[in-house]
Amino acid sequence: MEKIQIISIGLSLIFLLFVIRLIISGKLREEYSIVWIISTTILVVFSFWRKGLDVVSHIMGIYSPPNLVFTVAIFMIFIYLLHLSLIVSKLQSQNKQMGQEFALLKQKLEKNKDE
Amino acid sequence: MKIAVIVPAYNEENAIASVVSDINNYAKSTALKITVIVVNDCSTDNTKNIIATLHCIALNLPINLGIGGAVQTGYKYAYENNFDYAIQIDGDGQHPASEISKLVDAAVHEGYDVVIGSRFIAKEGFQSSAIRRFGIQYFKWLNRFLVNITIHDCTSGYRLINRKVLKIVNNYYPDEYPEPESIIVYSLNHLKIKEVPVIMKERQGGVSSIGTFSSFYYMLKVTLAILFTFMRIKFKKGN
Numbered sequence: 001m002e003k004i005q006i007i008s009i010g011l012s013l014i015f016l017l018f019v020i021r022l023i024i025s026g027k028l029r030e031e032y033s034i035v036w037i038i039s040t041t042i043l044v045v046f047s048f049w050r051k052g053l054d055v056v057s058h059i060m061g062i063y064s065p066p067n068l069v070f071t072v073a074i075f076m077i078f079i080y081l082l083h084l085s086l087i088v089s090k091l092q093s094q095n096k097q098m099g100q101e102f103a104l105l106k107q108k109l110e111k112n113k114d115e
Numbered sequence: 116m117k118i119a120v121i122v123p124a125y126n127e128e129n130a131i132a133s134v135v136s137d138i139n140n141y142a143k144s145t146a147l148k149i150t151v152i153v154v155n156d157c158s159t160d161n162t163k164n165i166i167a168t169l170h171c172i173a174l175n176l177p178i179n180l181g182i183g184g185a186v187q188t189g190y191k192y193a194y195e196n197n198f199d200y201a202i203q204i205d206g207d208g209q210h211p212a213s214e215i216s217k218l219v220d221a222a223v224h225e226g227y228d229v230v231i232g233s234r235f236i237a238k239e240g241f242q243s244s245a246i247r248r249f250g251i252q253y254f255k256w257l258n259r260f261l262v263n264i265t266i267h268d269c270t271s272g273y274r275l276i277n278r279k280v281l282k283i284v285n286n287y288y289p290d291e292y293p294e295p296e297s298i299i300v301y302s303l304n305h306l307k308i309k310e311v312p313v314i315m316k317e318r319q320g321g322v323s324s325i326g327t328f329s330s331f332y333y334m335l336k337v338t339l340a341i342l343f344t345f346m347r348i349k350f351k352k353g354n
Contacts, residue, residue, distance in 0.1 A: 095178065096180055099184070100180070102177050103154070103174045103175055103176045104174065104188065104191060107173065107175075107192070
């Protein structure tokens with residue numbers, strides 16, 4: 001086993017444990033953690049299976065294995081960013097409705113107090 | 116016939132008191148049953164305390180929603196409390212209350228659903244700056260291109276809607292810069308829209324919701340919003 005392989009296995013496992021700890025402590029919601037668990041699992045798998053990268057890129061017809069890593073990683077990041085933008089948009093619209101309801105209710109409450 | 120006058124206010128401590136009393140004085144001078152609703156869009160100045168002392172319904176938003184969200188809050192209030200008409204008047208004193216009758220006449224006697232007060236028909240009063248006028252021209256062209264309706268002053272916030280429209284805006288009203296986009300929403304819902312000439316003044320206090328440097332962003336954002344709203348309503352109705 002080479003030095004770089006030990007480092008990558010160690011780092012991926014630490015990252016995976018960190019994600020799991022965040023979920024257990026309730027800081028990260030499960031639905032947003034799926035992507036993180038999958039991607040760290042992939043990292044762990046390829047850290048152990050060193051030939052794997054060459055095999056997969058050969059199957060996909062990619063000349064240089066590192067290109068596979070970059071292409072897949074960037075693609076995944078784009079998808080995940082879009083996913084996050086969706087969540088932010090949803091939160092913003094829910095927040096707006098909440099604020100409006102709040103203002104209307106507060107007015108009603110104060111009117112009742114006056115009567 | 117109950118009329119709600121909705122005044123969105125964001126940091127308008129200098130102008131808001133005179134705007135509200137202007138409307139109330141106007142209401143007293145006519146037979147119209149007018150209720151003033153001030154929507155305080157989480158102002159950071161003294162607006163909240165000032166409107167509490169005024170003769171109006173005060174709606175204080177806990178978070179800053181922008182002009183569209185603030186106006187929609189007023190529309191929701193008007194809808195829930197069974198108002199027949201809602202008029203929007205900006206909180207900075209640009210819109211004199213004396214013009215309200217022109218809007219109400221067009222809605223009550225001529226049966227229009229949406230009446231927009233325009234400064235460009237009679238070309239009287241404050242006409243806005245050159246760059247603003249260019250933007251307004253552009254949106255006029257865009258609206259005409261998409262829904263074949265010509266509104267000369269499509270960014271005007273001085274407008275009246277009836278109960279039929281209140282039901283629609285209760286569910287959906289554009290967020291940030293709602294004026295040009297809402298015209299698309301109205302015309303795709305087959306509402307009768309009319310523009311009447313009104314006289315506007317220069318703002319009496321506060322700053323515009325559109326800063327000088329964000330003009331470009333405004334144009335881009337509103338253009339996208341108009342195009343996507345157009346597509347959404349078109350596809351949903353399947354016509």
